[in-house]
Amino acid sequence: MHHITPVILCGGSGTRLWPLSRTAFPKQFLVLSGKTTLFQQSVERLQHLQSIDIKLNETLIVTNEEHRFLVLDQLSEMKNVKAQLLLEPIGRNTASALTLAALQAAENKEDPILVVTPSDQTVKDQAAFTRSLHNAIEVADKGLIVVLGIKPNKPDTGFGYIKKAKSENEDHASIVLNFTEKPDQLTAESYLMSGDYFWNSGMFVLRASIWLKAIQHFSSEIYEATLKAFNQKTNDDLFIRPDENLFKLIPANSIDYAVIEKCPASNFQIKMVELNAGWNDLGSWDSVWQVGEKDQNQNVTYGDTLLENTKNSLIYANNKLVSAVGIDNLVIIETSDAIMIADRNQSQHIKMIVDKLQSQKREEQVLHRKVSRPWGWYDSLDEGENFKVKRIQVNPGASLSLQKHAKRAEHWVVVKGVAEVICNDKKITLQKNESTYIPLGYTHRLSNPGKDILEIIEVQSGDYLGEDDIERFDDNYGRVEN
Incomplete structure (x- = not known):
């Protein structure tokens, strides 16, 4: 044996x-x-x-x-x-x-x-x-x-x-x-x-x-x-x-x-x-094309695509309709925050673009617009001067960390499910279409006490809206610094 x-x-x-x-x-x-x-x-x-x-x-x-x-x-x-x-x-x-x-x-x-x-x-x-x-x-x-x-x-x-x-x-x-x-x-x-x-x-x-x-x-x-x-x-x-x-x-x-x-x-x-x-080993987009299911023009497509006079290409539509006319041997990859176009034979060199993103400290190298978390996910819908809008989904029984922010306040609107909210010394329950406000510097926590998905729309306001503006006090996923 x-x-x-x-x-x-x-x-x-x-x-x-x-x-x-x-x-x-x-x-x-x-x-x-x-x-x-x-x-x-x-x-x-x-x-x-x-x-x-x-x-x-x-x-x-x-x-x-x-x-x-x-x-x-x-x-x-x-x-x-x-x-x-x-x-x-x-x-x-x-x-x-x-x-x-x-x-x-x-x-x-x-x-x-x-x-x-x-x-x-x-x-x-x-x-x-x-x-x-x-x-x-x-x-x-x-x-x-x-x-x-x-x-x-x-x-x-x-x-x-x-x-x-x-x-x-x-x-x-x-x-x-x-x-x-x-x-x-x-x-x-x-x-x-x-x-x-x-x-x-x-x-x-x-x-x-x-x-x-x-x-x-x-x-x-x-x-x-x-x-x-x-x-x-x-x-x-x-x-x-x-x-x-x-x-x-x-x-x-x-x-x-x-x-x-x-x-x-x-x-x-x-x-x-x-x-x-x-x-x-799928080491490049050309490799993904090689293993993909091809149409009569040797194209491999994913998602919502429309092609005309196009051949030997890989087209990946993640969020939007991607159309292509009169192209040959290209890779087109669309995500919510980036579009990449490359000659299929040059697709191994995409790492050079990633190196530039890293040197410029751009977030697109690290994160998607939609980010997975152990409690669910968030999707950054819009951002401008002094504001950011997120769609947040919390899994049944899950909760975010007990936390506070030094540079931003937050408005929460429940669009699906039931939310349990701690804000300083108060605990409230919010139903669909109800909302609350988390002032800057207040200790707060969002939880889903139910058996269904919880979704909220979060509007952040402040002079700094980076993900590192967070101080955690308690967390179910080991993310509190000793």
Whole structure:
């Protein structure tokens, strides 16, 4: 009986899929292929590993503090998935993330086989995916590290490449000879011609003890710092948190750079199992076009679109009608606060736009107009000099933090449901079409005591309306500073 622990690496910001993917709502939480999010697909795929000789442990999800409630919300939509969340207080790349997962998996002196996958990939053929992983598990059971390789169909310079030996063993695994990280165009073309090179999928299968030995051997600084942070962890009903101050001392590095690329010709033998299952990492809008359902003119469309004499294009309408006439090979992405237009062949370079947004400290890099919160969401409808209008939805039984603002007052109008409002020492209940006023500096709280959705319209007024003008005194979601 093989004991398997699925590990989902749920970090990253998906900058090449801006403006749909944002820092606060990155691509793994979006529906970009199929009917569920990329994160949900990643979790679900590994649930199919269960078989007569494979027992699945709880899934370990490594994510960050900011995304913890997005993960919980999306897990709640799935059936029969048990998971633990390891929360990184700050991003330190994937080497420390996997080390956290391995330490957690081995905590009770167990040594399960870890099946490690990013949370932002698509796979079309579930049966083929499962077969490849079963092969990889058989190899990993012998103490080897296994990487899943994808046969390239073009000389893509955005992937790492694996060179494998020509022969395979009975487990359909080949010895890995070396790795090359994102080669230039001519080199990628030569790799494609040789037939001996495969794309590195970023999926690995290995025992928890093997990873811990390998990271200690090749990158001892990462291992020691991660171990110290893990040993000082805190647990609650939902989350496992390594010590924040100690975690910040961990050197940032990837699984590949820290360990995997150093394994060939070392004592840590690494093999590759080919994955031929319609894999795509959705690393650009061109990738989204490739996996999308195309019309007779090779267009992929989402939302409300009207096309005329248009071909080979991806058009994503999120809020408004998007029409296109006489275009070819373009990407057009519309959201409530941004429109992005790019040559499909240049879509990998959208990160440069995100870099400019970041340098200008523009909010469009981080947040959508509609922002998810653990209690529901808010949508910023309008803003002008000294005012902002929001639509706020509060889930049944949920409540915002007890808080106050130093620079703004707020007017609330209930448009759906029932609101319970605390304002300084008063508590009132508001029905539909009723309103209240929260003066500047008053301590207040909005709650939904009912079983139905609560919606209000909030009008803020003041000389500063930033989201950081908030002092929290009590919060159900751990957002009060110690």
